[in-house]
Ligand SMILES: Nc1ncnc2c1ncn2[C@@H]1O[C@H](COP(=O)(O)OP(=O)(O)O)[C@@H](O)[C@H]1O
C-alpha cells in the first residue's frame with residue numbers, strides 16, 4: 001500500500017528531470033535547479049492513490065513559478081491525468097460542490113452536471129492539460145498557476161453573463177489557496193464534440209492551394225477566405241461583448257508610450273536569448289516608435305490576448321473563441337490590463353501568416369511554394385480584416401485605419417513567437433523570423 005506522502009517525495013525528487021520533457025512546461029529555456037512542494041491535497045488515500053500537488057519550480061537566475069500536478073501510484077510516470085477512473089472523480093467533486101483538503105470544487109450557478117463519466121486527456125500539444133468527459137464537458141487543469149483568479153475563467157464568466165454566442169459555456173471551477181490568494185486551478189466548460197480548430201482548417205486549405213500548380217487561391221476547392229471573413233466578424237463580436245460586460249476606456253498618449261516601451265523591452269529581452277533576431281533590431285525599434293503615430297482615437301479594454309488559429313473552433317453553428325488566458329509566457333499583470341483590441345487582430349493576422357509559411361519549413365529553395373504561401377496569407381488576412389471591420393464599424397472601427405499600430409502589434413507578437421519557438425520548437429524559429437524580415441523589409445531569412 002503506497003503512502004501518499006512517500007509518493008509525493010518520490011515524485012518531487014524526479015521532477016527536475018521529468019518537467020522539462022513535458023510539452024506544457026513553460027521553462028524549457030533554462031535548467032531546473034530545484035522543485036519544492038507548496039501544497040498537497042490527498043484526494044484518494046487508498047490505491048490507486050490520487051494526490052493534487054502544487055510545486056514551486058526554481059530556475060536560474062531568479063525564476064520561481066508554481067505548477068500543478070495530479071499524481072498517482074497507478075501508472076509508471078505517476079501522471080494521474082492519463083487515468084480515466086481517477087480524473088472522473090474531479091468531475092464528480094465539481095458536480096457536488098465539494099471541498100477536499102483545501103481545494104474547492106464548484107459548478108457555476110444554475111448548472112447541473114452529469115456524474116460518473118470517465119475522463120480522457122486530449123492528446124494535442126498544449127500549454128495546459130485538458131480532460132474530456134463523455135461528449136459533454138472539458139476540464140482544463142492550468143499547469144503553470146497564476147496567483148489569483150485566472151483570466152480564462154474571469155473572461156468566460158463575463159462573456160457568458162452578456163450572452164456571448166462565440167464561447168463555450170463555463171460550467172465549473174477548481175480553486176485553492178496559494179500564498180493566501182484564491183487561485184484558479186481548473187475550469188470546466190461545455191465540450192464541442194463536432195468542433196474543428198481553425199489551424200487544422202487553415203493548413204488544409206494551404207495544402208490544397210500548394211497542390212494546385214495552375215489555380216489561384218480563389219479557384220481551389222479548399223478556399224478559406226469565407227471562413228476567414230466570418231472569423232473576423234466573430235472576433236469583433238467577442239470584443240463588443242467584452243466591452244459590454246467589462247467596459248473600456250479611451251487610450252491616451254501615455255498608454256501608447258507604455259505600450260511602445262513594453263515592446264522595446266520585450267525585444268531587448270528576447271534578443272539577449274536569441275541572437276538570430278539581432279539583424280532586425282533597428283527596424284523593429286523603428287516600427288515600434290512609429291506606433292506613436294495613431295491618427296484616430298483608440299480604446300483599451302479586456303481582450304483575448306493570445307489569439308491565433310489554434311484558439312478558435314469551427315462548430316456547425318459558427319466560430320468559437322477559446323483559451324482567454326493570454327500569452328502563457330507573459331507576466332499576469334500585463335495579461336489582465338486593459339489593452340487595445342487591435343492586439344487580437346494582429347495575433348490572428350500573424351496566425352494566417354504562420355499557417356501559410358510553416359509548410360515551407362525545410363523547403364527553403366522552393367520559390368513556387370513560397371509564392372503560393374504569400375498568396376494564401378494575403379487573401380485570408382484581407383478577408384479576416386474585412387470581416388472584422390464590418391462587424392466593428394460601431395465599436396473598435398476599421399483596424400486598417402491604425403496601420404502603424406497594427407503593424408507594431410504584429411511585429412511585437414512575432415518577437416514573442418521568436419522566444420516561444422526558441423524555447424519550444426526551435427525548428428520553427430524561421431517562421432516568425434522570416435515574417436519579421438518580410439514586414440520590416442530587412443531581407444529574407446530561409447524558411
Ligand atoms: N469547448 C471545447 N470544445 C471542444 N474542444 C475544445 C474546447 N476547449 C478546448 N478544446 C480543445 O482543447 C485544446 C486545448 O484547449 P486550450 O483552451 O487552447 O488549452 P491550452 O491552454 O492548453 O492551450 C484546443 O486546442 C481544442 O482542440
Ligand SMILES: O=P(O)(O)O[C@H]1O[C@H](CO)[C@@H](O[C@H]2O[C@H](CO)[C@@H](O)[C@H](O)[C@H]2O)[C@H](O)[C@H]1O
Nearest residue numbers: 126127306308309310327328350351354417420
Ligand atoms: O495555444 P497556447 O496558449 O499554448 O499558445 C502558445 O502556443 C502556440 C502554438 O501552439 C503559439 O502559437 C504560434 O504557433 C501557432 C501554430 O502552432 C500559430 O497559429 C500562432 O500564430 C503562433 O503564435 C502561441 O504563440 C503560444 O502562446
